[in-house]
Amino acid sequence: MWSSSVIPTFLFLSVFPAGLAPDPGSATQGSDIYPPFWDQTDGDIAEFPVQNNKIIVDPWKYMDRLRLYKILIRESNKYFASFGKNNTGNVFWALTIFYGRLLKTDRFSEPSNSSRCAYESGGSSCISINSGWGGINYYVVIMYFLAAIESEFFGKLPYEVELLSREEYRSNFCYSVKECRASYPQVMDVANRLYKYLLSRKKVSSTRGIPQYDTDEDTVIFKMWAAHQAAVDVAKPKFSDVSFYPSETERDFTMDFLLSIEFFEATLYRPYFESSAEFLAGFPHRLLTDQDHNVLTSNFSRREKALLTAVKLIQKINKSTGGLFLAIWKKLMTSKFARDMARFFTKNLLLIPI
Incomplete structure (x- = not known):
């Protein structure tokens, strides 16, 4: 039995x-898989405006979060060259593609008024601070991004990054490396371990001019999912109330x-x-x-x-x-x-x- x-x-x-x-018999085209407006950003931190010697990121704008995802992929691609052709083996793709799917399905919209912050063709969509999906996704991408800054995965940035906050539900979020480190040190530690592992990798060969690093597939995927789950564990209790949906x-x-x-x-x-x-x-x-x-x-x-x-x-x-x-x-x-x-x-x- x-x-x-x-x-x-x-x-x-x-x-x-x-x-x-x-x-059966269907084929998904690559252009349909990418998040909306993927080609409208280079994935360069220099795309963000600089004010008062600070890099300004508005995490409640769809395009600003999209840039964060693309920056993570662009900066980490070299470590995953052996996992897939044309950078398709990057471990951040699952999170990035899902982010675009949330926008397409209007899950970033205002719960009480689905036409507000809905998917717009011009790429100017907002992310409602009242959206449960938006709040959970915030913790996923922001923790990855701020931990990358803290671990200097992007190198030395010319300016400090400032995330624009909202007065609503201010206590539900953290908006800087210092603030997130103080509020959620364990989550930041888990994400940092991913970047420290990548930074420790060595170039072992080159295939058609593309560097190959000694990145262990199971190890890096484990660390990537561990960081994701740590962020979700923080976010779920904050956005489990039906009012966010x-x-x-x-x-x-x-x-x-x-x-x-x-x-x-x-x-x-x-x-x-x-x-x-x-x-x-x-x-x-x-x-x-x-x-x-x-x-x-x-x-x-x-x-x-x-x-x-x-x-x-x-x-x-x-x-x-x-x-x-x-x-x-x-x-x-x-x-x-x-x-x-x-x-x-x-x-x-x-x-x-x-």
């Missing part, structure tokens, strides 16, 4: 990835989805360009309403319905076991063999038509 841990593990492997599978159903989906991500992180899921696009293929194209709580309407695709069903199932199993499901899964994934098997099943099930 199967043990209580094997059954939910099998359910997770078989149901969740299948829900992310591309439709347009509906209770959307709030519940947010928490369920972030829980499911923990399972994938434990497998050291490859957060590269193509694998990230596959992973997010079933992410719902619009905000959920309370009418979606029991019956999903027909305007959701098969992939979206499968993902929504799967993350809810994972949450229910984990809750019914008092969190034991996730604890057992993480313990299992400490084995390289188990991680390899989990990724093997995931990769193959992604190809199964649904």
Whole structure:
């Protein structure tokens, strides 16, 4: 008889990835995967304005956060050249592509008025400070970025970086290296370990003029996901109230989805360009309403319905076991063999038509 841990593990492997599978015969074009307005920024910190000898970043503007993501990718690309051609193997792609998906699906909009801070074609979209997704994403990208500054991953910057704050929910956020270090030292430490590891890498060869560094794939992915989870752990309690979402159903989906991500992180899921696009293929194209709580309407695709069903199932199993499901899964994934098997099943099930 199967043990209580094997059954939910099998359910997770078989149901969740299948829900992310591309439709048979379809092909995702690269231009559709990149975040909106990706080509409108060079990913250079010099793009930000300088005032009073400070580099000014407004984290409540979509384009400013997008620049932060592109800077992280641009500055770290050399360490991941062996992981994928044309810089597709950068470990920051998963976070970057997901950021664009949140904008496209209007999850940065004002909960009480979805037309405010909605996706705009001109690239001038704002990020509502009342958006739960916007608040959680803030901690993810800002902690990565400020830790990179603190560890001098970008080298010596000519000026101090100043993040523009908002009066609303001021205590919910930190807006500088000093402030985030004082409020969340453990999160900053975890992110710093990622950059210190990268800075310690040595160039070992060159392929067609492209330097190859001795970056260990599992090690750097573990550190990248660890920093992501540390930031999410801080943000989730701050933005779990239904007031940060347009509906209770959307709030519940947010928490369920972030829980499911923990399972994938434990497998050291490859957060590269193509694998990230596959992973997010079933992410719902619009905000959920309370009418979606029991019956999903027909305007959701098969992939979206499968993902929504799967993350809810994972949450229910984990809750019914008092969190034991996730604890057992993480313990299992400490084995390289188990991680390899989990990724093997995931990769193959992604190809199964649904």
